[in-house]
Amino acid sequence: xxxxxxxxxxxxxxxxxxxxxxxxxxxxxxxxxxxxxxxxxxxxxxxxxxxxxxxxxxxxxxxxxxxxxxxxxxxxxxxxxxxxxxxxxxxxxxxxxxxxxxxxxxxxxxxxxxxxxxxxxxxxxxxxxxxxxxxxxx
Amino acid sequence: xxxxxxxxxxxxxxxxxxxxxxxxxxxxxxxxxxxxxxxxxxxxxxxxxxxxxxxxxxxxxxxxxxxxxxxxxxxxxxxxxxxxxxxxxxxxxxxxxxxxxxxxxxxxxxxxxxxxxxxxxxxxxxxxxxxxxxxxxx
Amino acid sequence: xxxxxxxxxxxxxxxxxxxxxxxxxxxxxxxxxxxxxxxxxxxxxxxxxxxxxxxxxxxxxxxxxxxxxxxxxxxxxxxxxxxxxxxxxxxxxxxxxxxxxxxxxxxxxxxxxxxxxxxxxxxxxxxxxxxxxxxxxx
Numbered sequence: 001x002x003x004x005x006x007x008x009x010x011x012x013x014x015x016x017x018x019x020x021x022x023x024x025x026x027x028x029x030x031x032x033x034x035x036x037x038x039x040x041x042x043x044x045x046x047x048x049x050x051x052x053x054x055x056x057x058x059x060x061x062x063x064x065x066x067x068x069x070x071x072x073x074x075x076x077x078x079x080x081x082x083x084x085x086x087x088x089x090x091x092x093x094x095x096x097x098x099x100x101x102x103x104x105x106x107x108x109x110x111x112x113x114x115x116x117x118x119x120x121x122x123x124x125x126x127x128x129x130x131x132x133x134x135x136x137x138x
Numbered sequence: 139x140x141x142x143x144x145x146x147x148x149x150x151x152x153x154x155x156x157x158x159x160x161x162x163x164x165x166x167x168x169x170x171x172x173x174x175x176x177x178x179x180x181x182x183x184x185x186x187x188x189x190x191x192x193x194x195x196x197x198x199x200x201x202x203x204x205x206x207x208x209x210x211x212x213x214x215x216x217x218x219x220x221x222x223x224x225x226x227x228x229x230x231x232x233x234x235x236x237x238x239x240x241x242x243x244x245x246x247x248x249x250x251x252x253x254x255x256x257x258x259x260x261x262x263x264x265x266x267x268x269x270x271x272x273x274x275x276x
Numbered sequence: 277x278x279x280x281x282x283x284x285x286x287x288x289x290x291x292x293x294x295x296x297x298x299x300x301x302x303x304x305x306x307x308x309x310x311x312x313x314x315x316x317x318x319x320x321x322x323x324x325x326x327x328x329x330x331x332x333x334x335x336x337x338x339x340x341x342x343x344x345x346x347x348x349x350x351x352x353x354x355x356x357x358x359x360x361x362x363x364x365x366x367x368x369x370x371x372x373x374x375x376x377x378x379x380x381x382x383x384x385x386x387x388x389x390x391x392x393x394x395x396x397x398x399x400x401x402x403x404x405x406x407x408x409x410x411x412x413x414x
Contacts, residue, residue, distance in 0.1 A: 002311045002413050004381050035140045037177050037239075037272060039313055039377050045329045045391040052232040053183045057215035058225065065208050065229045070341050077333035087334065091341045094328040094372070096232070098391070101177050101239050101313075101377050103272035105142050110270045115183040115236070132386045134313060134379035136274065136413065137140050173278045175315055175377075175410060190370040191321045195353035196363065203346050203367045234370070239315050239377050241410035243280050248408045253321040253374070274412065275278050 003031040003135045010128055011047075011121035014072060014089065015063045019054045020117040020131065021109075027133050028104050036137015038109065041099040043130045046089035046123040048096040054116035062120070066092045072124070089122040096120070104137070141169040141273045148266055149185075149259035152210060152227065153201045157192045158255040158269065159247075165271050166242050174275015176247065179237040181268045184227035184261040186234040192254035200258070204230045210262070227260040234258070242275070279307040279411045286404050287323075287397035290348060290365065291339045295330045296393040296407065297385075303409050304380050312413015314385065317375040319406045322365035322399040324372040330392035338396070342368045348400070365398040372396075380413070 005027045009018050024038055042049050052058055069092065076087020100117065103110050111117070121127060143165045147156050162176055180187050190196055207230065214225020238255065241248050249255070259265060281303045285294050300314055318325050328334055345368065352363020376393065379386050387393070397403060 004311055004379060035142055035272075036274060037175075037313075039379055041377075041379050041386060043386055043391070044388040045327055050232045051183055051236050053216075053228055055216070055219055057217070057219040058228045058232075060215045061208075061225050062229050062232050065233070069207070069345070070337075077336045078329075078331070079333070081331055081333040087337050090329055090334045091337050094326045094334075094338050094394075095341070097235065097373065097376065098327050099377060100235065101179075101237060103142060103177055103179050103270050110179060110181055112182040115181070118232075132379050134311075136312060173280055173410075174412060175313075188370045189321055189374050191354075191366055193354070193357055195355070195357040196366045196370075198353045199346075199363050199367050200370050203371070207345070235373065238373065239317075239375060241280060241315055241317050241408050248317060248319055250320040253319070256370075 001033050001138060005133045007131050008128060011126055013126050014122055014124050016121040017059050018119040020119055024117055024133050025109055028109055029107050031135045033135050033137040035105045036135060037101050037103050039101045039134045040117060041132045046086055046093050048093055048120040049098060049100050050096055050118055051115045052118050053114040054118055086124045089124060092122040139171050139276060143271045145269050146266060149264055151264050152260055152262050154259040155197050156257040158257055162255055162271050163247055166247055167245050169273045171273050171275040173243045174273060175239050175241050177239045177272045178255060179270045184224055184231050186231055186258040187236060187238050188234055188256055189253045190256050191252040192256055224262045227262060230260040277309055277414060281409045283407050284404060287402055289402050290398055290400050292397040293335050294395040296395055300393055300409050301385055304385055305383050307411045309411050309413040311381045312411060313377050313379050315377045315410045316393060317408045322362055322369050324369055324396040325374060325376050326372055326394055327391045328394050329390040330394055362400045365400060368398040
C-alpha cells in the first residue's frame with residue numbers, strides 16, 4: 001500500500017530550518033498503514049532533509065559547519081554559468097542529501113525523543129518548498 | 139510484506155564503530171521476503187549509519203575527517219543550552235545521516251565485498267543504541 | 277510489487293560524474309508500478325549517489341569541497357593496510373553515502389527540474405560501476 005502526500009513550507013533563505021516531524025507523524029497516523037517506511041523528499045537541489053535535535057543551538061552549530069564547508073560568499077564555478085549566487089547551496093545539499101527514509105510501526109515513527117525530521121534551507125533566497133511524504137507498507 | 143526487527147549495540151563513545159552487516163543479512167535471510175529493501179535506522183540524533191570498508195585504517199580516516207569537520211572540543215551553541223558537551227556529535231550525525239536503505243534480492247543484500255553497513259557512534263559518552271531494521275518487499 | 281534493475285557505468289576515476297536520471301526514469305516508466313519509491317544504490321564503498329543540478333560548474337564546486345574535506349593526496353591510514361591510494365575515496369563516500377531513495381507517482385520521479393540523480397566517482401582509478409535500481413510500490 002502506497003500513500004503519497006505533499007506539503008509546502010515557506011523558507012527565509014540560507015540557514016532557515018523547519019521541524020517536519022509533526023506533519024509527517026500526522027500523515028503516518030492517518031494513512032491507514034500500520035507499519036512501513038516514510039520517505040521524506042524535498043523537490044529541488046538546494047535544501048537538506050535530515051534529523052537533528054531541533055533546538056536553536058544545535059541548528060546554529062550545524063549551519064556554522066555548513067558555512068565552514070561551503071562558505072556563502074566563496075567562489076563557485078556555478079555562479080559563472082547562470083549568474084546565480086547559490087553555489088554554496090548546491091554543494092551543501094548534495095553532500096547532506098535531499099531526503100531521508102524513516103521506518104514506522106503501530107502508526108508511529110521510530111524517531112528518538114530528541115531526533116526531529118528537519119528541513120534545512122540552503123538556498124540564498126526565500127523559497128516555497130514542496131516536500132513529498134511517501135508512506136509505504138501494510 | 140513488512141518485517142520490523144530491532145537490535146541493540148553498546149558503544150564506547152565518539153568514534154567507536156560497529157559492523158552491522160551480518161545482523162542485517164541474517165534478518166534478510168530469515169524474514170521470508172525474497173526481494174525488497176532493508177532500511178537501517180538508528181534511533182537518536184548523535185550517531186551515523188553508512189557504508190564503509192570496515193577495516194581500522196579507513197575507519198580511523200573517516201573519524202579524522204569528522205573531527206576536522208566538527209572538532210570534539212570546539213565551541214558549540216548546543217552546549218549553552220543543556221550543559222551538554224556533544225555539539226560535535228549532533229553536527230556530525232546530521233550531516234552524514236542516521237540511516238541507509240539497501241536493496242536485497244534472493245534474500246541477499248546487494249552490498250559490495252568491501253562495503254559494510256556501519257554504525258559510527260558520534261556521542262561523547264558510551265551509549266546503548268537501538269537500531270531498527272525494517273524489511274519490505276515480496 | 278518489487279522490480280530490481282541493474283545498470284553499469286564506466287567511470288574515469290575521482291571526480292567523474294554521471295547523470296543517472298534518464299535511466300532511472302525509464303525503469304520507472306516501464307516497470308508497471310504506478311507509485312512507490314526508487315532506491316538507487318551503488319555497489320562498492322568508493323562512490324556517491326546524490327542529487328545535484330547536473331551542470332559542470334556545480335559539479336566542479338562539489339568536487340572541490342570534497343577535495344578540501346578529504347584531499348586526494350592527504351595521509352590516510354587506509355593506505356598503510358593494502359598499499360591502496362584511495363583513502364580519500366572511502367572517506368568521501370562514507371560521508372555522502374552510496375544511495376538515495378526517490379518517490380515516484382504516476383510513473384514519474386518527483387525530482388525538481390534542476391535536480392538530477394548523480395553518480396560521483398570517488399575512487400582514484402577508472403571503475404566499472406554496478407548500480408542497483410530497485411522500484412517498490414503498487
